[in-house]
Structures are given as structure tokens and as C-alpha cells.
Amino acid sequence: MSKRIETKNLDIYYGKFHAVQNVNMTIEPRSVTAFIGSSGCGKSTVLRALNRMHEVINGAYVKGEVLLDGVNLYDKKVDPVRVRRQVGMVFQKPNPFPTMSIKENVLAGVRLNNARISGKQADELVESSLKGANLWNEVKDRLDNPGSGLSGGQQQRLVIARAIAVSPEVILMDEPCSALDPISTLAVEDLIQVLRDKYTVVIVTHNMQQAARVSDVTAFFNLEAQGKPGQLIEMGPTDKIFSNPEEKSTEDYITGRFG
Amino acid sequence: MSTAVTTPQEASANSLIAGQLPKYTPWATLLVSLGIAAGLLNSVGHFSITAVALSGIALFLVGMFALSSAVEGIRKAKDRLARQMVSLFFLVALIPLISLIAGVAVRGSERLDGKFFSYSMRNIVGEGGGAIHAVYGTLIITGIATLVSVPIGMLSAIFLVEYGRNGRLARSITFFVDVMTGIPSIVAGLFAYTVFSILFGPGTKTGLAGAAALSVLMIPTVVRSTEEMLRLVSNDLRESAYALGVPKWRTVLKVVLPTSIAGIITGMILAIARVIGETAPLLVTAGLTSSLNTNPINGPMTTLPVFVYYSYVTPGIPQEPYYARAWAGALTLILIVMGLNLIGRLVAWRFAPKSR
Ligand SMILES: Nc1ncnc2c1ncn2[C@@H]1O[C@H](COP(=O)(O)OP(=O)(O)OP(=O)(O)O)[C@@H](O)[C@H]1O
Ligand SMILES: [Mg+2]
Numbered sequence: 266m267s268k269r270i271e272t273k274n275l276d277i278y279y280g281k282f283h284a285v286q287n288v289n290m291t292i293e294p295r296s297v298t299a300f301i302g303s304s305g306c307g308k309s310t311v312l313r314a315l316n317r318m319h320e321v322i323n324g325a326y327v328k329g330e331v332l333l334d335g336v337n338l339y340d341k342k343v344d345p346v347r348v349r350r351q352v353g354m355v356f357q358k359p360n361p362f363p364t365m366s367i368k369e370n371v372l373a374g375v376r377l378n379n380a381r382i383s384g385k386q387a388d389e390l391v392e393s394s395l396k397g398a399n400l401w402n403e404v405k406d407r408l409d410n411p412g413s414g415l416s417g418g419q420q421q422r423l424v425i426a427r428a429i430a431v432s433p434e435v436i437l438m439d440e441p442c443s444a445l446d447p448i449s450t451l452a453v454e455d456l457i458q459v460l461r462d463k464y465t466v467v468i469v470t471h472n473m474q475q476a477a478r479v480s481d482v483t484a485f486f487n488l489e490a491q492g493k494p495g496q497l498i499e500m501g502p503t504d505k506i507f508s509n510p511e512e513k514s515t516e517d518y519i520t521g522r523f524g
Numbered sequence: 525m526s527t528a529v530t531t532p533q534e535a536s537a538n539s540l541i542a543g544q545l546p547k548y549t550p551w552a553t554l555l556v557s558l559g560i561a562a563g564l565l566n567s568v569g570h571f572s573i574t575a576v577a578l579s580g581i582a583l584f585l586v587g588m589f590a591l592s593s594a595v596e597g598i599r600k601a602k603d604r605l606a607r608q609m610v611s612l613f614f615l616v617a618l619i620p621l622i623s624l625i626a627g628v629a630v631r632g633s634e635r636l637d638g639k640f641f642s643y644s645m646r647n648i649v650g651e652g653g654g655a656i657h658a659v660y661g662t663l664i665i666t667g668i669a670t671l672v673s674v675p676i677g678m679l680s681a682i683f684l685v686e687y688g689r690n691g692r693l694a695r696s697i698t699f700f701v702d703v704m705t706g707i708p709s710i711v712a713g714l715f716a717y718t719v720f721s722i723l724f725g726p727g728t729k730t731g732l733a734g735a736a737a738l739s740v741l742m743i744p745t746v747v748r749s750t751e752e753m754l755r756l757v758s759n760d761l762r763e764s765a766y767a768l769g770v771p772k773w774r775t776v777l778k779v780v781l782p783t784s785i786a787g788i789i790t791g792m793i794l795a796i797a798r799v800i801g802e803t804a805p806l807l808v809t810a811g812l813t814s815s816l817n818t819n820p821i822n823g824p825m826t827t828l829p830v831f832v833y834y835s836y837v838t839p840g841i842p843q844e845p846y847y848a849r850a851w852a853g854a855l856t857l858i859l860i861v862m863g864l865n866l867i868g869r870l871v872a873w874r875f876a877p878k879s880r
Contacts, residue, residue, distance in 0.1 A: 321763055323689060350769030360760040363877035364782040374768035377778050411878050424764070431768055 267294040267465040268351070268434045270315060271332040276494075277310050280324035284310045286494035288329075290484060297457055297466045299476035299503065302486035303518065307495030308469045309357065311486070312437050315467065316352035317345040333435075353433035357440045357469075359420035361412030361427075368408040370423055371395060374431035390430055397459070398426035399452030418445045425453065435465040442475065454479050473519060477507050485515045543595045550588060550608075557583035581612065625858070632855025635848040640856075645814035645831075651845045655853050657816040658831035662860065664820055665731050665810060665827055666800050669738035674792055676739075677746025684747070685754040686776050698751075704744040712740040713805025720809070729811030731820030734827070737805040742795045749791025753784040786872035793868035797861050803829040828857045 270292040277285040285307040292298050300308040313319045314327050317338055331338045338348050361370045371391045375382055382390070391408065395401040400422040404415070412423055421444050428436060438457075442450040457479050460466050470476050476483055484500040499512045510516045558580035565571045565579065585608060593601035643654035680697065688694025716737035720728045757780050765775040781788075811824030812834060832853040839846035 316767065318763060318767060321759075321766060345766075346769055346771045349767055353769075354767035356760065356764065356767075358760060360758075360764050362761060362764070362779055362783075364779075364875075373765070374770070377765060377768065377770045377774055379774075413877065427764075427768065433769075 267463060268334045269294050269332075270435065270465065270467075271330075271335075272311075272315075273330040273332065275311070275314060275327065275329035275331060277307070277314050277319060277327050278325065279322065283494040285314075285486075286496050288497045290497060290500050292465060292467060293482070294465050295461060295463070296481045297461050297468065297479050298482045298484060299480035300467065300469045300484050300486060301471070301473070301476050301518070302495070302498075303488070304471075305495075306486045306488050308486050309439050310495070311497075312354075312439055312467060312469055315435070315437055316354055317348050318354065320345070350431065351433055352435040352437060353428040353431060355421075355425050355428050355436070355438040355441045357443060359417060359424050359444060361415070361420050361423050363411070363413045365412055366409045367404050367412050367415070367423060370412040371426050371430050373427055394426040394430040395423075397429050397456055398422040399449065399456065400426060418449050421445055422449060422453070425456070429460070433464065435467070436460060438466070438468040440469050440471065442470070442472070450475070473507075477503060483507070485510075485512075485518065487514055487518070543597065545592060545595055549591065550604075553587050553591065554580075554584050557581070557587055585609075628851065628855050628858060631848075631851040633852075635845075635852035636855055640849070640852050644816045646816070648814070649840055650842060653845075653849065655828065655831050655849065655856065657813065658826045658828045658853060659856060660816060660818055661731065661810070661825040661827040662800060662829075662857070664818065665734045665738060665806070665825060666796060668732065668735035668820060669742055669799060670792075670796055672735065672739045673742035673746050673795070677743045677795075678750050678788070680743075680747045681750035681754060682776060684751055686772070686780070701744045701747045704740075705748060707740075709737075709741055709802050710804040710808070713737045713808045715740060716805065717808045729809065729824040730822060731810055731817070731825035734806045734810030734825065735820065737809045738799040738802060741799050741802065741805070745795040745798060746792060749794065750788050753787035753791060754780060756787065757783050782875065783877060786876040789868050789872045789875070793864055796864060800861060800864075801829050801857060803833050806830050807833075828853050828860075832857070 272288050272290050275285070275288040276283065277288075288311055300312065302308055310319065315331055315338075319325050319327055327339060329339075333348070333351070336343070361367075362373055365373060368387075368391050369376065371394050372382070372387055375387075375390070392401060392405075395404065400419060403419060404410075404423075412420065415423060421441060425438075425441060442453055445453065454475065457466055457468065461481075468476075468479065480503045482500065483503045483506040485498045485506065486495050487498045488495050499506065499510060499515045501511075506515060507519060510519065558576060561580035561583055562571070562576045565575055585605065588608065589601050589605050592604050596604075639652065640654040641656055641659065643652065644657035645653045645655070646657075680701070684694050684697060688697070716733050719736065720730065720733040724730075761779055761783060762775055765779045766772070770779075806827050807830055810827065810830070812830060813824045813826050817823050817825050832850045835846045835850035835853065
């Protein structure tokens, strides 16, 4: 089910602006990898390059390779739509589709692709996905209400449910808990632990404790200087990064001396 | 003044409580101002409703400002002044609109009867007759123009916003669309007339030619309004759909369009409303007839604006019935546009994103 991601000499640009430089890393299947680093250093940018969401922005492009189980995602023959069906994503800001109900939002990935699904299967999928995102109890009586009528934290869990409903191989999460209360955060973290058994999970977070709690591997990104492209400074097992990092700047960041 | 008014001195005792004028003050001031203005103008012998209204309102603004700054403080006084100016200009903007609608309604209702909607002008001289031929003409010609322009316009807008990527082609289309929104309607009429003359022989006047002329006028408006609406749809929504592995065309069809459909429909109604009142291009393309013709590809067709125009500039003898029919035609046109607006609003409301 889950897949290995490798990047080779990955350079990412927004038009003329060189946002991220020379990223080489390997993300193992069935593991949770956390991206940490100060704001603006390119964590979201790298994450979006992993499922070809980066090129959606006008003028944005990528150099280098991203390999998903050995296949280069940026090969000319690769269809970005197929990539995104295997590599799901949860965004920093919750964004349920405003014209759809809660239930329709969960089913959006399936329905928008016109997959045939029986009413019973749909109900089961909605229930299991919402339970997975710890939202079921709050919304089970109003599945037909609009998704944009939920609170911010509920919306975030709704879009997580939406992402797992299409059962991707890899799940990318960009600060999925930044809008959540501690209980929902715990629920999402538990969810990540469950997802680890089946999927490859990559999560961007500003919360060090969260990175330490949920991830197996941590990658630290940083800017050499303002205006310079962001870089991958160090990547390794979470225990090691948090207790005994190789780079001085990693230690400074983790102990809170900057960023 | 003593009971309801708190003076600034009292107010300063508690900084959260400001002095307050009683609710009726503005109305009272307005009445007093108008009274003073009427009295003054009367005594100097220049009494007229307009003069009283203008000077009365000026007095009212000054008076309210003075009263309010004395009792409520300068910030409140400025606030009141600004609010009164805004309401005043709103009312001023309403005057021509209301007087127009009232005027047309009063004069048009005289002949807005069953006969008006069941008779054409065939073999009618003087009294009687109706505009059924013009109503049909308007509905058929505008209907065809809408059926042609809406798909073309919407698809162009979708191309520009979703697929154009701001390339050279997209930019040049945008440029020419902008130019086209500005062409005088008579030019569109002459263009359609020429095309149909070349295709079907000189002097051809048909409803279809009229519809073609209106389409030339409608397409740019539809493109522009749809484009603006599509650009309002946040990119986050497109990205969310892409991230679910939804192909681009489905994202456009099922996420972007439903999100913006209310605005797009409003734009279309406005485009229809713009062309439904056109006279000049229809005169040269669809011509004039006094009998009912429902075949858009054969023979001339009269529309309501053309009917109104001809009834007014070439009345028979006696003139009164012709004028009455012209006003009734104008009222019918306004009613049709209102009806369209209501339908549009209903549809837009039905499809608009809701959060409850
Ligand atoms: N759409 C865009 N167009 C141009 N530049 C962009 C765009 N998005 C991001 N950038 C730039 O790319 C760099 C990296 O941004 P990115 O969003 O990846 O940072 P981040 O590490 O995710 O930050 P945060 O922790 O605040 O989310 C920043 O300098 C940013 O200004
Ligand atoms: Mg980010």
C-alpha cells in the first residue's frame, strides 16, 4: 500500500524566485516524517512539490526529481492527476467545498471523480472517514448541512476525513493542527499513529512536542540568510534530532534560540 | 431638551457614557429647517418647492451638526454628518429611477389590457390594436441571442481564467473582448446586416439577423462578467480538488462553476437586460412589420423597442392611441426585464453556496 518517496537535487522556483535549493531526502514507507523549520523556509513548498501541487501556481516550476517507489513524478509521461490520487494532501487552512454538505464533502474525492458507489457503501465510507478524523460524533446528526457551517477546527477535521476517504498511499499534511483545540489535536495525532500502519505520512508542524510525539523521522529546513533559498539542513531519526543533532543550527532551533 | 439629554459635563464623569440626542431630534430638526426655509423664502418672494427643499436640507445638515457637536461631541457630529450625506445622495440617486418607473407605469397602464397582448397592428389604424407581434419578436430574438451568446461567452471565460495561464493568446482575447464591449450597437447591427446580406441576398431582414447583432453585443459582456466571477473563486478550492486527484476539467465543472454560479447568472441577466432594449441594430437587421411573425429565419420581425420607437415618431391620426400604445410597450419591456431579474435572483439564490 504505502510508498517510498525520494527527492534528488530538488530545486523549487516561484517564477524567478528560487524558493528551495537542492533537497535530497528519502522518506520511508509506513513512517511518519515531520518537517520543521522557521516560517518561510520552504516547508510547504517542498511538501507541495511531492504531489505536483506546486506547478498549479502560475509561473512556478521544479527542477530535479521526486521518485515515488522509483518512478520520477516529474517525468513528462506522468499524469499529475494520477499522482494526486496516490498522494493526498491536507492544507494549512481548512477549505471545505462551499456548495457541498458535510457528507458530500467527505465523498467529494470519490464523487467528483464520478466513481460509482452505492448508497450503503457511501454511508459506510462517510462514517469510517469521519470517525477516523474524530468528527463523527459531532456531525452525525447533520450530515446534510453545509460543510462551511462548521467551526474552524471541525472544518479542518472534515478536510482530513475528505483526504483519507480516497485512501491514498501517501498523506501530506501542512500544519493540520494549527486551527485545532488540544483534544482535536490529540485526535489527529492518534489518527496519524493509525495511518502510519498503512500509509506514508509527511507532516509540517511548528509544534516541537508534536513533531517529537508523532514522527519517526524529522527533517529540519532553514534559510541560510534572508532572501536566500531554503535548504534541508539535517534529517534523521526524531530521537536523534531532538537529543543529539549534528548541526549547530538544528540544536539552536530546537532549543528555541531562534525561529 | 432637559429630560432626555445628557450634557457633556455629566458624560465626562463616566467615559463610556456619551451624551445622546433623543431619537426624534433629526426629524424635528428637519421639520424646523424646512419651516424656516419656507418662511424666509416666502418673505423675500422666491418661494418654490425646490428652493425650500434645497435650503431646508442645507439648514438641517448645519443644524444637526451644531446640535450634535454641542451635546454628543465632535466625533458623533461628524459621524451623523457623514451618514446624512450618504443617505442624501442615495435618495438623490433614487429620484430619477422612481420618477421614471412611476411615469412609465402611469402612462403605460392605460393601454396595458388584454387587447394589447392579443392583437398585432395588422390592419389597425387609430384606436385598438396591440403589440403581441412585438412581444413575440423581443422574446424570440433575445432568446436566440442568449442561447448563442451564453455558451460562447462562458466557455471563452473558462478558457481565459482556467486554461489561458495569462499567455499571449489569453491576453489578446481579453484585449479584444474589452474593445468589443465598447462598440456602438449600431455598428453591431450593420455588421450583422452586412453578413446576412452577403449570405442571403441584399436587404434580408430576419429575426435571426437581429439575434446575430444582439449576440455580437452580448458575448463580450458575458465573457467579462463570467471571467470576473471565476477569478473570485479562491485558488484553495481548486487546489483542494486537485489534491483529491480530481482532473482539471471536473474541478472546473463541479467545484469552480457551482461556487460562482450565482454571480455568473447575475451577469447573464445583466447582459440580457442590456440588449433587450436595443433599437438601432434591430431596425437595420430585423426590420419592421405590423403583423405577427414567429419565424426567425423568414421575414421581418418587430421588437418592443422598435415598436415603441415607431409608434412615437410616426404616429397616425389621431395620435393619442399611438402614444398610448408606445407607453404600454415601454411598460411591457420594463416588466419583462423585471421578471427576468426575479427569475435570475431566484436561480442565483437556489444555487448560491450556503452555510446553514
Ligand atoms: N505563491 C507564491 N509565490 C511566490 N512566492 C511564494 C509563494 N508561496 C510561497 N512563496 C515563498 O516561498 C518561500 C517559502 O514559503 P513556504 O510557504 O514554503 O514557507 P513555509 O516554510 O511553509 O512557512 P510557514 O511555516 O510560515 O508556513 C517564502 O519565501 C515565500 O515567500
Ligand atoms: Mg507553510
